[in-house]
Amino acid sequence: MVDKRLIYLDNNATTPCDPRVVDAMIPYFYENPGNAASRNHPFGWVAEEAVDYARTQIADLINVDPKEIIFTSGATEGDNLALKGVFEMYARKGNHIITVKTEHKAVLDACQKIEKLGGQVTYLDVNNEGLIDLDELEAAITDKTILVSVMWANNETGVIQPMKQIGEICEKHGILFFSDATQAVGKIPVDPKSIGVHLMAFTSHKMYGPKGVGALFVNRKKPRVKVTAQMDGGGHERGMRSGTLNVPGIVGFGKAAEIAKKEMVQDAERLSKLRDKLEKALYDSLEEVYINGSVENRMPHVTNLSFKHVEGEGLMMTFNQEIAVSSGSACTSASLEPSYVLVALGLGDDLAHSSIRFSLGRFTTEEDVDRAIEALTSGVNHMRDLSPIWEMYKEGVDIDAIEWTEH
Amino acid sequence: MAYSEKLLDHFKNPRNVGTLDKGNNKVGTGLVGAPECGDVMRLQIEVDDESGTIKDAKFKTFGCGSAIASSSLATEWLKGKSIDEALEIDNMEIVEELALPPVKIHCSVLAEDAIKAAIKDYQEKNGLEVSPKTESSHH
Numbered sequence: 001m002v003d004k005r006l007i008y009l010d011n012n013a014t015t016p017c018d019p020r021v022v023d024a025m026i027p028y029f030y031e032n033p034g035n036a037a038s039r040n041h042p043f044g045w046v047a048e049e050a051v052d053y054a055r056t057q058i059a060d061l062i063n064v065d066p067k068e069i070i071f072t073s074g075a076t077e078g079d080n081l082a083l084k085g086v087f088e089m090y091a092r093k094g095n096h097i098i099t100v101k102t103e104h105k106a107v108l109d110a111c112q113k114i115e116k117l118g119g120q121v122t123y124l125d126v127n128n129e130g131l132i133d134l135d136e137l138e139a140a141i142t143d144k145t146i147l148v149s150v151m152w153a154n155n156e157t158g159v160i161q162p163m164k165q166i167g168e169i170c171e172k173h174g175i176l177f178f179s180d181a182t183q184a185v186g187k188i189p190v191d192p193k194s195i196g197v198h199l200m201a202f203t204s205h206k207m208y209g210p211k212g213v214g215a216l217f218v219n220r221k222k223p224r225v226k227v228t229a230q231m232d233g234g235g236h237e238r239g240m241r242s243g244t245l246n247v248p249g250i251v252g253f254g255k256a257a258e259i260a261k262k263e264m265v266q267d268a269e270r271l272s273k274l275r276d277k278l279e280k281a282l283y284d285s286l287e288e289v290y291i292n293g294s295v296e297n298r299m300p301h302v303t304n305l306s307f308k309h310v311e312g313e314g315l316m317m318t319f320n321q322e323i324a325v326s327s328g329s330a331c332t333s334a335s336l337e338p339s340y341v342l343v344a345l346g347l348g349d350d351l352a353h354s355s356i357r358f359s360l361g362r363f364t365t366e367e368d369v370d371r372a373i374e375a376l377t378s379g380v381n382h383m384r385d386l387s388p389i390w391e392m393y394k395e396g397v398d399i400d401a402i403e404w405t406e407h
Numbered sequence: 408m409a410y411s412e413k414l415l416d417h418f419k420n421p422r423n424v425g426t427l428d429k430g431n432n433k434v435g436t437g438l439v440g441a442p443e444c445g446d447v448m449r450l451q452i453e454v455d456d457e458s459g460t461i462k463d464a465k466f467k468t469f470g471c472g473s474a475i476a477s478s479s480l481a482t483e484w485l486k487g488k489s490i491d492e493a494l495e496i497d498n499m500e501i502v503e504e505l506a507l508p509p510v511k512i513h514c515s516v517l518a519e520d521a522i523k524a525a526i527k528d529y530q531e532k533n534g535l536e537v538s539p540k541t542e543s544s545h546h
Contacts, residue, residue, distance in 0.1 A: 309469060311445050317418060317472040329445055329471070338445065350442035386424055386475060388449035388467035389442055404441030405520075 054254025
C-alpha cells in the first residue's frame, strides 16, 4: 500500500484516475457487462451506446469527428498502428519515414522494425532546447517519403515541437503527418485538424483516466487516411483494430476527456504557477542547477532539472519515501547510459545522469510543491557533501581534464 | 525495487565520509569511475607505519544509492585490516552483505577497484613494491 503522505510528482509516467472517472466506469463492471459488438440483445446495445458516447467525448476534446477515433490499448499500440499501418498501406507510394531522435521508444522501436522490413527512416536531431530544425525536416523529404512522425510534447522534458510549421511542410509536400500526442492531449488544447496532423496517438492514463485504453485519431476526409490493421480478428474499429472493446476503460477514457475539456486550461494555469515556483525556489537555493529543454515551448506542468555533480538516482533515494519523481539517470540499465533524450539535447552524460523530471498534475497542491522544494534542497546538499566531483569543482579542479577510468 | 535494510542504512547514514590529506605519505587515494558513467568513487586509506594496518579510511562517492552504500561498507571493512587482508576483499562479499540486485553489481566492482587503487597509490608513494593484486581482476 502506498503511503498517503507520499507526494506524487511523476504525472508524466501516469496520472491517478480522477474519482469522477472511476464513478462513471463502475456500472460497466456490474449492471452493464455487455460486449459492444453483441448486436442482438440489450446488454450489447447498452455497451455500444456507452462506447459511442465516449467516442464523442474524446472526439470533442480534440475537435474531430467521432468516426475518426480508433480505440486501442494505449499509446504504444497507437504508435505502432500508425507507423506500421501507414508503412504497409502506402507501400506503393514510398517507403521513407522521417522522425526525431527524441521520440518515445514506442515510435523509435517501431521505426527500427520498419527498417528491418525494408523501410528507410531518417532520425532528425534536435537543438539544445529539444526542438527540431524545420529546414532540416524539409531537406530530409524525398519522393519516397510517406510519413513524418513528430511527438507533440516530449515525455521527459515537456518540450513542445513547432507543430503548426511541421504541418505546413507536410501539407506542402503532400506527406502524411503523425503525432504521438500522449503527453499533450488533455493537458493543453490539441486540435490536430487545425495543425494538419492526420494521425495522432494518445492514451487515457496520462489524462486521469484508466490504464489500458487509448486512441488513434485517423483523418477520414481530405485526405482519407487508412492504416493496415496490425491486429487481425473480428474487424472492430472500422477494420483497423480488431479486439473486443474495453468498455469500462473506454467509458472512463470518455469521462476523462470530458473533464479535461472543461478543466485543462485552468489546471494548466495553476500548475504552471506551481512549476515556476518549484523551479525558482530550487534555482535560488542551490548552485549549479540547469533547466533541460526549451523554457518557452514546453508543457505547463513539467520541468526537467539537472543538479550538477549529483547522481539522479542516488538523489531520488534521499527522498523517495516522501516524494515520487523520475530521473534521466539510467543507472539500473546494464548499459549505464543516461537518457537518450537528454543526450540528444547535447547535455553531457554527466548532466544527464544528474537530471530529475518533475511532472505536476491535477491533484498536486501548493503544499506538495513546498515539501518537494525542501526535500530536494536538503537531498542535493546531502549528495553534494558526499560527492567527490562536487568537492573538486569547489576546489577549482578542472574535472574534464581528469583521465577517468571508464568502466 | 526494494533495497535491503543494510543498504538503506549505509545510504542514509554513510560511514566515514570525508577527505584525508593527499599530501600525507601515509595516505593512499583511489579515484575510480567516471562522471559520464554516473559513478565516481574516491576512497582513501591511512596506513599506520608501525603495524602496517589501515588505521583510517574515508570516502566520497558520486553515484546511486548502491554505489554510496558499497563504498561506505568498504571503508568500514578496511579499518584495522593489513594491506594484504584489504586486498582480499572481493566485490561479491559486498554484493552479499548489501544484497545488491544484479543490475547493481558494478557498484561493488567499483568499490573493490577503489580499494585496490588506494593501496596501489599508497605503495607507490612509499617506494614499496606494488602488489600484483592491485590490478583489477574485473572488466
